[in-house]
Amino acid sequence: MAADIALDKTEEKDLWGGGAAPMKASYGKLMMWFFLVSDAFTFTGFLLAYGFARFRHVPANYFDVEWPNPDHVFNAFPFMDVFGVTAAPLVFVGIMTFILILSSVTMVLAVEAGKRMDKQAVEKYMLWTIIGGIVFLGCQAWEWTHFIHGTAEGSAFELPGIGKIFGADLHQNQYGPPAFADYFFFITGFHGTHVLSGVILNLVIYNNVAIGTYQKRGHYEMIEKVGLYWHFVDLVWVFVFTFFYLV
Amino acid sequence: MAAYNEFPHHEVTPANPKLIANIWKVTGILALVTAVEFALAFAFPEKPEWLILTYIVLTLVKAFFIVAEFMHLGHEQKSLIYSILLPLGLLFWGILAMLMEADAIYNAIIGWWN
Numbered sequence: 001m002a003a004d005i006a007l008d009k010t011e012e013k014d015l016w017g018g019g020a021a022p023m024k025a026s027y028g029k030l031m032m033w034f035f036l037v038s039d040a041f042t043f044t045g046f047l048l049a050y051g052f053a054r055f056r057h058v059p060a061n062y063f064d065v066e067w068p069n070p071d072h073v074f075n076a077f078p079f080m081d082v083f084g085v086t087a088a089p090l091v092f093v094g095i096m097t098f099i100l101i102l103s104s105v106t107m108v109l110a111v112e113a114g115k116r117m118d119k120q121a122v123e124k125y126m127l128w129t130i131i132g133g134i135v136f137l138g139c140q141a142w143e144w145t146h147f148i149h150g151t152a153e154g155s156a157f158e159l160p161g162i163g164k165i166f167g168a169d170l171h172q173n174q175y176g177p178p179a180f181a182d183y184f185f186f187i188t189g190f191h192g193t194h195v196l197s198g199v200i201l202n203l204v205i206y207n208n209v210a211i212g213t214y215q216k217r218g219h220y221e222m223i224e225k226v227g228l229y230w231h232f233v234d235l236v237w238v239f240v241f242t243f244f245y246l247v
Numbered sequence: 248m249a250a251y252n253e254f255p256h257h258e259v260t261p262a263n264p265k266l267i268a269n270i271w272k273v274t275g276i277l278a279l280v281t282a283v284e285f286a287l288a289f290a291f292p293e294k295p296e297w298l299i300l301t302y303i304v305l306t307l308v309k310a311f312f313i314v315a316e317f318m319h320l321g322h323e324q325k326s327l328i329y330s331i332l333l334p335l336g337l338l339f340w341g342i343l344a345m346l347m348e349a350d351a352i353y354n355a356i357i358g359w360w361n
Binding site for chain 1: 270274278285302324326334335346350
């Protein structure tokens with residue numbers, strides 16, 4: 001009986017197999033949190049390594065090529081030639097940031113609607129979230145394509161025996177040392193993979209909402225779990241934006 | 248399609264306008280902070296050191312609102328809050344250390360090898 005009294009404030013869906021809910025969180029939500037912490041370790045490893053390489057100030061690696069200022073690398077925008085703009089630093093990545101933040105907002109609204117058992121609103125906001133994620137992925141694809149193909153002028157430096165470099169891959173980089181391109185591909189690529197799996201998860205959950213799985217179950221807690229993951233993706237982007245594009 | 252009618256019926260609670268307003272308030276803050284970062288980036292293309300510190304503080308502000316409000320961590324139990332935040336705080340310290348002391352660490356390693 002004592003256990004009943006202790007638990008009367010915990011909702012039934014939050015109870016674990018043993019009958020108690022540690023930290024007053026359901027099993028799924030708690031495990032999602034600890035997964036996200038471990039995932040944050042990986043991203044921090046990337047950003048740590050990037051910060052180390054970026055602020056080492058040793059141009060002697062790779063034929064005295066200086067580490068580039070990201071403003072001068074990511075200054076392109078789709079159709080900017082049409083508008084006669086030659087350089088628009090940060091504009092495109094700023095728009096990507098807004099898109100991801102907005103998709104995070106619609107995810108919060110979906111969670112909120114789920115708590116009210118409003119199936120239609122959950123469907124609507126889940127769809128907006130999925131659209132935001134897909135648009136973000138499209139932007140990233142464009143950015144990668146632009147980065148890989150490079151500009152018509154090529155690199156500002158000339159390597160002995162090779163000459164100018166056009167575009168970037170894992171071995172060479174027209175904007176600076178190859179390590180810069182490597183970090184770009186690995187950090188934004190790893191984040192993009194997270195966005196992609198987030199979109200897929202959201203699609204699966206959206207399908208479940210649409211066929212009424214959670215209506216039958218009596219609660220929409222699953223939306224909160226994928227919501228946690230989706231916000232984490234947004235959160236990581238906030239850090240990538242600062243440490244890769246601003247600093 | 249008959250199956251749809253067999254679902255248990257749950258009453259839809261009307262939305263609490265205060266909650267919705269709070270979500271949009273947080274959105275506004277996030278957008279504003281990003282806009283400030285933007286303006287700073289255009290105003291100071293030379294990236295002085297104080298600007299980098301400002302960026303990091305603004306990033307933490309954004310992270311706080313995303314984690315506390317969107318991820319709802321601010322409304323969870325204290326033990327949960329700390330078990331998430333303490334390890335991440337240490338990691339963030341690691342990133343800062345690499346940003347600021349990379350030169351010294353690198354020279355120390357090279358010096359050791361030489």
